[in-house]
Amino acid sequence: MSSRALPEAIERRFKIGATLAELRARNLFRGRTALESPQGPRVRIGGRELLNFCGNDYLSLAAHPRVVDALREGATRYGAGAGASALVCGRSAAHEELEILIAGWLGRERALLFGNGYLANLAVATAFAGRSSLIAEDRLNHASLIDGARLSGARLRRYRHADPDSLKRALAGGSGNELVLTDGVFSMDGDRAPVRALAAAAAAAEALLVVDDAHGIGVLGTGGAGLLDEERLDEQEVPLLVGTLGKALGVSGAFIAGPAPLIETLIQKARTYRYSTAPPPALAIAAAEAVRIARSDAARRARLHGNIDHFRSRAAARGIPLGPSTTPIQPLIAGDSGTALRFGERLHAEGILVTPIRPPTVPRGTARLRITLCADHTATEIDRLVEALAGLR
Numbered sequence: 363m364s365s366r367a368l369p370e371a372i373e374r375r376f377k378i379g380a381t382l383a384e385l386r387a388r389n390l391f392r393g394r395t396a397l398e399s400p401q402g403p404r405v406r407i408g409g410r411e412l413l414n415f416c417g418n419d420y421l422s423l424a425a426h427p428r429v430v431d432a433l434r435e436g437a438t439r440y441g442a443g444a445g446a447s448a449l450v451c452g453r454s455a456a457h458e459e460l461e462i463l464i465a466g467w468l469g470r471e472r473a474l475l476f477g478n479g480y481l482a483n484l485a486v487a488t489a490f491a492g493r494s495s496l497i498a499e500d501r502l503n504h505a506s507l508i509d510g511a512r513l514s515g516a517r518l519r520r521y522r523h524a525d526p527d528s529l530k531r532a533l534a535g536g537s538g539n540e541l542v543l544t545d546g547v548f549s550m551d552g553d554r555a556p557v558r559a560l561a562a563a564a565a566a567a568e569a570l571l572v573v574d575d576a577h578g579i580g581v582l583g584t585g586g587a588g589l590l591d592e593e594r595l596d597e598q599e600v601p602l603l604v605g606t607l608g609k610a611l612g613v614s615g616a617f618i619a620g621p622a623p624l625i626e627t628l629i630q631k632a633r634t635y636r637y638s639t640a641p642p643p644a645l646a647i648a649a650a651e652a653v654r655i656a657r658s659d660a661a662r663r664a665r666l667h668g669n670i671d672h673f674r675s676r677a678a679a680r681g682i683p684l685g686p687s688t689t690p691i692q693p694l695i696a697g698d699s700g701t702a703l704r705f706g707e708r709l710h711a712e713g714i715l716v717t718p719i720r721p722p723t724v725p726r727g728t729a730r731l732r733i734t735l736c737a738d739h740t741a742t743e744i745d746r747l748v749e750a751l752a753g754l755r
Contacts, residue, residue: 552691580610
């Protein structure tokens with residue numbers, strides 16, 4: 363698609379053309395696709411059906427008939443949008459019911475809804491930290507956690523990945539107002555944070571621990587209650603839990619769950635809550651149905667974990683080097699960005715969609731295929747993926 367030329371002054375001052383050319387030269391330019399089908403294990407792009415091994419719809423709920431029907435019912439009852447901030451008149455009974463449902467599911471006193479996980483993570487850091495604070499974060503945390511710390515004005519110390527001893531050193535010499543922010547399941551490697559040891563280190567420093575379990579909610583724990591449930595950690599040990607509705611639950615939005623005083627603080631102080639239009643009530647109704655399915659359908663979760671085991675065993679048999687992840691996220695490191703792009707193109711030619719992940723999303727030299735599995739993939743489809751991956755070498 364051709365584009366209009368920028369005004370000369372804008373181009374000269376901001377060097378837009380040179381910036382875009384440099385990204386292309388370094389194999390870091392991002393393209394976009396347009397799905398012509400619902401999200402799922404098989405998608406249609408450009409009139410062609412592809413096996414989808416790069417989405418986050420782990421429980422295959424995005425197009426589940428009960429969730430779709432709930433969304434339709436919600437739109438009929440409440441319309442298309444919330445129309446205002448939750449603190450004005452945008453919060454509905456549907457939002458309240460979803461917050462109560464989530465809190466009960468996760469064993470938390472209260473929950474608070476946000477439009478997406480990015481807004482939720484910005485809210486946590488900025489509501490509880492300021493210029494006199496210290497925030498310690500895992501080096502491989504999601505960008506939203508890093509950006510939240512920067513926006514708060516606090517001192518930011520990044521400890522070594524999944525290293526509780528490094529966290530202890532990062533917390534040393536704090537001012538008495540420390541936060542610890544970590545992913546639960548890391549989004550690019552699929553490994554799990556050592557949350558029990560992190561909780562002990564945070565407690566010793568009297569720091570507030572926040573775990574973003576976006577990729578564990580729905581997937582891990584009893585009834586899909588996530589990593590903290592699996593590790594038997596309650597809100598006394600991990601006060602704040604962040605989760606999303608747009609991954610395993612297949613809808614859209616996010617939440618923060620924890621003790622009532624902390625949730626009330628977020629309501630009063632979080633700018634991303636106060637100054638954002640509330641999520642559409644119809645989405646809240648759809649998300650509530652997704653929570654009910656995730657909580658009760660153990661067979662669906664078992665199917666997902668069976669697919670993970672099947673993929674890993676077949677990949678090992680073909681000598682495909684994977685990381686230690688036992689979650690739906692299975693990275694295959696390519697190294698440089700050009701190689702990752704070529705891998706993605708070759709898979710696409712074979713009818714398989716795996717979008718390459720490149721810096722700055724991952725550290726330099728670790729560009730990869732971020733392969734993800736869902737409950738509705740078949741063994742035959744997984745075998746086809748493994749054979750295609752084996753052919754890349």
